[in-house]
Amino acid sequence: MQFSFTEDQEMIRQSVLELVARACPISEVRAFGQSEAAYSDRLWQDLAGAGFLGALIPEAHGGSDLGMLEAGIVLEVLGGALASVPYLSTAVAAADLIGRLGSDTQKAQWLPKIAAGQISVAVAGWPEAASVSDDGQIQGNWAPVANAAGADLLLVVLNDGGGNAQVGVLENSNADAMVKEFPTMDSTRRFGAIKLTGTVGECLEKPLDPAGQARLGAILAAGAAGEMMGGAARAMDMATSYAKERIQFGRPIGTFQAIKHMLADQLVALEGLRSIVWYALWSIDHAPEEALLAAVTAKGVADKVVLQIASENIQVHGGSGFTTDIDAHLYVKRAQLDRMIWGPPSHHTDLLEQRLAELA
Amino acid sequence: MRLRDSSEEATFRAYVRTWLGENLTDQWRQDYASLEGRERIDFLRKWQGQLYEAGLAVRSWPNAYGGKDAPLTEDLIVFEELANHDAPPDVFRIGVRIIAPMLMKLARADQRETYVPRIADGRDLWSQGFSEPAFGSDLSALTTRAVRKGDKFVINGQKVWNTYGHLADYCLLLARTNQNAPPHKGLSTFVVPLTTKGIDIRPLRQMNGQQDFNEIFFDDVEIGEEALVGELDGGWKVAMTMLDFERRGISVLGFGCRRLYEKLIALARATRTRDGDHNLIDLPDVRENIARVGVQARIAVLNNHRFAAMHSEGSVPGPETSVQKLHTTELNKTMHALALDLIGRADLTNPQVRKSFSSWEREYLTSFGMTIAGGTSQIQRNIISERLLGLPR
Numbered sequence: 001m002q003f004s005f006t007e008d009q010e011m012i013r014q015s016v017l018e019l020v021a022r023a024c025p026i027s028e029v030r031a032f033g034q035s036e037a038a039y040s041d042r043l044w045q046d047l048a049g050a051g052f053l054g055a056l057i058p059e060a061h062g063g064s065d066l067g068m069l070e071a072g073i074v075l076e077v078l079g080g081a082l083a084s085v086p087y088l089s090t091a092v093a094a095a096d097l098i099g100r101l102g103s104d105t106q107k108a109q110w111l112p113k114i115a116a117g118q119i120s121v122a123v124a125g126w127p128e129a130a131s132v133s134d135d136g137q138i139q140g141n142w143a144p145v146a147n148a149a150g151a152d153l154l155l156v157v158l159n160d161g162g163g164n165a166q167v168g169v170l171e172n173s174n175a176d177a178m179v180k181e182f183p184t185m186d187s188t189r190r191f192g193a194i195k196l197t198g199t200v201g202e203c204l205e206k207p208l209d210p211a212g213q214a215r216l217g218a219i220l221a222a223g224a225a226g227e228m229m230g231g232a233a234r235a236m237d238m239a240t241s242y243a244k245e246r247i248q249f250g251r252p253i254g255t256f257q258a259i260k261h262m263l264a265d266q267l268v269a270l271e272g273l274r275s276i277v278w279y280a281l282w283s284i285d286h287a288p289e290e291a292l293l294a295a296v297t298a299k300g301v302a303d304k305v306v307l308q309i310a311s312e313n314i315q316v317h318g319g320s321g322f323t324t325d326i327d328a329h330l331y332v333k334r335a336q337l338d339r340m341i342w343g344p345p346s347h348h349t350d351l352l353e354q355r356l357a358e359l360a
Numbered sequence: 361m362r363l364r365d366s367s368e369e370a371t372f373r374a375y376v377r378t379w380l381g382e383n384l385t386d387q388w389r390q391d392y393a394s395l396e397g398r399e400r401i402d403f404l405r406k407w408q409g410q411l412y413e414a415g416l417a418v419r420s421w422p423n424a425y426g427g428k429d430a431p432l433t434e435d436l437i438v439f440e441e442l443a444n445h446d447a448p449p450d451v452f453r454i455g456v457r458i459i460a461p462m463l464m465k466l467a468r469a470d471q472r473e474t475y476v477p478r479i480a481d482g483r484d485l486w487s488q489g490f491s492e493p494a495f496g497s498d499l500s501a502l503t504t505r506a507v508r509k510g511d512k513f514v515i516n517g518q519k520v521w522n523t524y525g526h527l528a529d530y531c532l533l534l535a536r537t538n539q540n541a542p543p544h545k546g547l548s549t550f551v552v553p554l555t556t557k558g559i560d561i562r563p564l565r566q567m568n569g570q571q572d573f574n575e576i577f578f579d580d581v582e583i584g585e586e587a588l589v590g591e592l593d594g595g596w597k598v599a600m601t602m603l604d605f606e607r608r609g610i611s612v613l614g615f616g617c618r619r620l621y622e623k624l625i626a627l628a629r630a631t632r633t634r635d636g637d638h639n640l641i642d643l644p645d646v647r648e649n650i651a652r653v654g655v656q657a658r659i660a661v662l663n664n665h666r667f668a669a670m671h672s673e674g675s676v677p678g679p680e681t682s683v684q685k686l687h688t689t690e691l692n693k694t695m696h697a698l699a700l701d702l703i704g705r706a707d708l709t710n711p712q713v714r715k716s717f718s719s720w721e722r723e724y725l726t727s728f729g730m731t732i733a734g735g736t737s738q739i740q741r742n743i744i745s746e747r748l749l750g751l752p753r
Contacts, residue, residue, distance in 0.1 A: 001369065001433050002362040003662070004669040009361075069361060240749050254751035257742070263749055264686075264741035271683050275662035276655075282361050297655055352651040353644070 003278075005069075012070055016077040019046055026327055029082045033187030038150025039120060040084040047074075047085065048117025056095045061111035063095070068219065072226040072281035079230030082188045082330055086120045086147035088223045088342075094121035094155050096219060097167055100212065103205035106169070110153070122148040122179075124194050125157025126216055127343045130168075132160045132200060138168070140196040146341050148192025149181040157208060157216070158200060164207035168200055186337040188330055214292040215284065217343070222280035222295035224342040225302035228335060229270070229277050232306040235331040236266050239309075239316040246318075253316075262312055269305040276301050296351045299343060307335045363665070365437075372434055376441045379414050384445050392448055401451065401485065401527045408452045408482025418456060418480045425464065425472070426480040432668050440661075443615035451524055455479040455486035457609035459532050462602045466590045471551065475530075489519040489533040489552070489576060490599060496521070497739050499534075500544035500596060504578060506535040508585070513537075513550065515558075515581040521733070525574040526563050528554055532602070538593050547595035550587045557581070568725035604681060606734045613688040613730065614660035620695045621657040624650050627699060627720075631706045631713065640702055653695050660688050679747035686740040689730040696724040 005013070023043040032040055047053050055071040057063020071092050078087055091114060098110050113119045122145055124130070130140030138158060148154070156168040172179065182191040208216065240263055243254030253259050280298040283291040310331035314321035321328045365373055395403050411417040412426065420435045421427025428434075442450075450456075460479045463472050478484040495502040504517025515535055525531060531552045538546030554561065558581035563571040590598045628641040628650060640646045663684055670680065699720045706713045731737045745751040 001365065001436070001665045002669060003666040005361060240751065243751060252752050254745075255753065257738075260745035260751050261738070261741040263751065264744035267744055267748060268683050268687050271680075272656070272659040272663060272687065275666050276659050278361070278666075279363055279662050282363055286362075287364070297658065301655060301659070349648065349651070352655070353647045 003275075005073075009070060009073060012066070013073045013077065015050065016052065016074050019050055019052075020077050020081045020083060022046070024078075024081045024083045026082070029084065029188055029327075029330065032084045037084075038190055039086055039147065043083055044085050044117050044120075047087070047091075048115065051115075053087075053091045053117055054095075054115035056092060057099060057111050057115045061099075061107055062115040063111065064115075068092075068222070068284040069278070069281050072223065072277070075223055075227040076230035076233075079227035080234040082231065082234075082327075082334060084189055086122070086151065088220070088227060089123045089147050089151075090114055090119070090121040092223050093123045093216065093219055094153070097123075097155055097208075097216065098204065101167055101204035101206040101208060106204060119152040120147060120150070121153045121155060122146070122151035122192065122194070123155045123157075123220070124148070124196075125155075125159075125165075125167075126213075126220060127347055129157040129159035129165055130196055132158050132166075136199045138196045138198060138200060141194070143193035144182045144184055144191035144337065144341060145194050146189060146191055146337075148179050148194055149190045151179070151192070154179070154194065155204075156194075156196060157213075158203070164209050165213060166200070167204040167208050169202045169204060170196075184333075184337055186330075186333040188334050189337070191337070191341075211288065215288065218280070218284050218291035218295035220295075220342045221299035222277065222284060222291075224338055225273075225277045225295070225298040226281060228302040228306040228338045229273050231331050231334055231338075232270055232273065232302075232309040235310045235313040235328065236263065236270060238328060239263060239266075239313040242317055259316060262316070266309050266312065270309065273298075273301050273305045293351070296343065296347070300349060300352065303339045307332070307339060310335045363662075369433060369437060373437050373441065376416060376438055377445075379416070380441055380445045380447070383410060383414075384447060398527055401524070404448060404451050405482040405485070407448065408456075412481040417452075417482075418460075421460075421464070421480070425460075425476045432671060433665075436664060436668055439612045440615045443612070443619045446619070452479070452482055452485065453609050454488055454523060455484065458488070458602050458605045459486050461605045462598060463589070466598055466601060468589075470586075471589065475551065484530060485524060485528040486530045486532060487522050487525040487528040487554075487574075488602070489522055489525075489531045491521045492518060493520050493575075497736060499599070500547065502534065502536065502547070504533075504535045505539075506533075506537050506548060506550060508537070509582075511585050512582050513585060513587070515550075515552070515578040515583065517578050519576045519578075520564075520573075522561075522574045522576050523572050523733075525554065525576055526561050526571075530554060531576065532589070534595050534599050537595070541593060544596040546593055547599070548592055549589040549595040549598040550583060551589060552581070552583055552587065556583060567728065568722055570726075603735060604678065612664070613692055614657075614664040614684065617653075617657040617660045617688055617691050617695065620692070621650070621654045624653070624695065624699060624702070627702055627716070631702065631716075633705055634707050636707070640705060646702065649698055649701075653691065653698060656687075656691050657695070660684070660691060663687065679743050682735075682740040682743045683748075685734065686737055686744070689727075690737060692730055693727040696720070696727040700724055 023046040051064040052074050054063030055066040059065050075087060095114050098107060124142045124145055130138050132138055152172055154170040158166045158168050178195040179192045182193040184191050243259050244252055246253045277298045280294040283294045313328045317326055317328050320326050392403060415428055416438050418427045419430040420432050423429050456479055460476050463476055492502045506513040506515045531554055533550045533552045534547055536546055537548040558579045560577040562575045564573040565571055628646055629639055631640045667680055667684060703717045703720060708714055746753060
């Protein structure tokens with residue numbers, strides 16, 4: 001066992017932290033909330049320039065061929081900064097699906113564009129796939145889908161009732177794919193409602209077999225948990241700093257055990273989340289047979305812990321935490337949406353219990 | 361990152377498993393269960409000696425003290441396999457995991473050479489004399505005094521929560537040597553043989569029916585000045601070093617939590633509901649509750665490995681051990697409470713169920729001690745918030 005990051009991985013973290021601090025200060029996040037943009041293009045281009053959009057793309061297609069742990073490090077930093085970029089759907093899920101299932105032509109067509117920051121991709125169809133009838137008609141509705149509004153490309157998991165699924169590729173100009181803006185309380189990201197009708201068009205060359213479906217589920221759940229964890233760490237830092245500065249009754253409120261013990265419990269929960277999330281991210285590349293269970297476990301823990309920490313951050317800030325002058329509210333809103341997408345909490349609990357039933 | 365055994369680790373783990381399979385036999389368990397008090401301790405001394413001979417007792421220690429200079433990860437493998445094999449309670453942990461590591465770090469060469477090897481192989485059983493009736497969490501205010509008289513110290517006072525003192529050979533005592541200094545700057549630590557004249561040891565009966573704890577009374581107890589460990593008036597540093605090692609030792613409970621999770625599943629599978637229509641595992645709320653603690657048990661094991669990687673440079677474990685201590689002892693309590701909830705839904709008129717109930721009852725009661733010993737959960741939260749998060753005192 002060696003449960004720690006390599007020096008290279010620590011350097012990646014440092015480099016993403018610096019890049020994000022420069023390109024995505026909190027002023028940028030607030031400005032994004034007032035804008036019409038699909039995502040923060042400045043940050044997206046910086047991530048492309050530094051090679052982070054190609055983390056899961058082979059060098060032959062313009063990527064940097066790193067791995068899921070490295071992608072997870074990027075996601076964690078992005079989550080901490082409340083960044084508005086479609087990294088999980090585009091640079092992680094779509095890059096992985098196209099790289100594994102695409103024909104040479106499809107890979108050559110899309111992967112370099114993802115690595116270069118030229119397109120954004122939304123992924124629909126997990127955990128509920130679209131159904132395809134015998135005559136090839138697709139039926140599917142999903143909302144809210146992260147980064148769907150304004151995405152250049154949609155990848156849709158299509159289930160024809162057999163063990164394998166297909167992954168449909170739809171360009172956003174396709175009339176059968178209806179994507180509408182889906183407004184939510186989370187102003188740090190754009191969501192969409194997707195409604196699919198019509199027939200199956202282009203699909204990735206190879207089918208998504210059960211192992212591939214498990215991998216996709218694991219990538220989305222572990223990736224989302226990693227991104228959420230970054231937000232929780234920032235929210236805890238905010239509450240801790242405030243508890244050191246805010247004076248009441250002639251002393252910092254951080255001297256009161258009601259506050260101290262709340263924050264101590266947060267750290268215990270966050271350390272546990274770190275262990276399970278990093279294990280899940282590691283297992284995707286190194287122990288695929290465990291990855292889905294590890295990832296839904298991580299997402300299930302994140303769903304609880306991240307919302308708890310974000311919510312208590314508002315409580316520690318008192319009245320000012322309830323205003324938009326302080327950014328505490330942004331973490332709660334984002335955490336709530338994260339709980340709903342990539343498999344809601346009930347989905348993860350169901351999978352865990354199902355696994356337990358198998359043991360029984 | 362490598363969350364698997366390396367080939368060397370896998371070989372070592374296979375060796376540990378084989379060895380435990382051959383030595384922790386049913387006969388051994390029966391013999392152990394039939395003994396009490398001093399006979400049981402003597403039986404466990406032999407067991408500690410066997411672990412030592414097999415190279416498992418103090419694997420990460422330096423060769424010079426009987427260890428194998430092995431990485432901490434091999435200690436973790438031993439802990440994990442001991443938990444998986446339902447090994448008996450580690451009564452030598454206070455000497456092996458707390459006092460000896462402190463002696464190796466802070467004691468004089470002659471003290472290290474005299475005491476450490478005899479701790480390693482179970483020849484000597486050690487206990488700790490820290491808490492007093494009026495000073496538990498507020499340890500630095502303790503009042504037991506050690507007054508210098510020529511080349512001796514004379515000790516007067518009372519200690520409590522002294523584990524195994526009634527059976528042990530030595531006590532590592534924390535006493536006040538300077539009345540004029542601030543509370544934590546006037547304390548010193550001493551090695552006290554428990555056969556010394558003037559010592560009176562009285563066992564306490566615990567809520568789980570056992571007698572592990574004692575009160576110890578010191579009435580003009582004289583010890584030589586060579587019994588001092590570390591600097592005169594430097595006892596607080598010694599005590600804090602021991603508490604850090606203690607928390608690391610207690611967090612091995614993470615492996616115990618995973619074993620407990622397996623036992624909860626086995627219990628829920630084997631137990632019928634009172635109406636006889638279902639096994640408990642078939643009930644959705646039972647599955648949900650077991651899954652919830654199972655996730656936390658998984659986290660506890662992962663935390664063990666991750667925190668071990670942080671200490672692998674041989675440093676003293678830091679305040680992060682409080683995270684594990686708090687997490688695993690509270691989880692251990694929650695899991696035992698769940699076990700009783702499960703059994704409560706079974707037919708307790710059935711003699712088999714009743715037998716299972718008795719043993720879970722005892723374990724449940726024991727779980728209460730763990731959120732108190734080694735610093736209460738509330739003290740752990742103070743340590744975490746002050747030393748890890750930097751909140752003001």
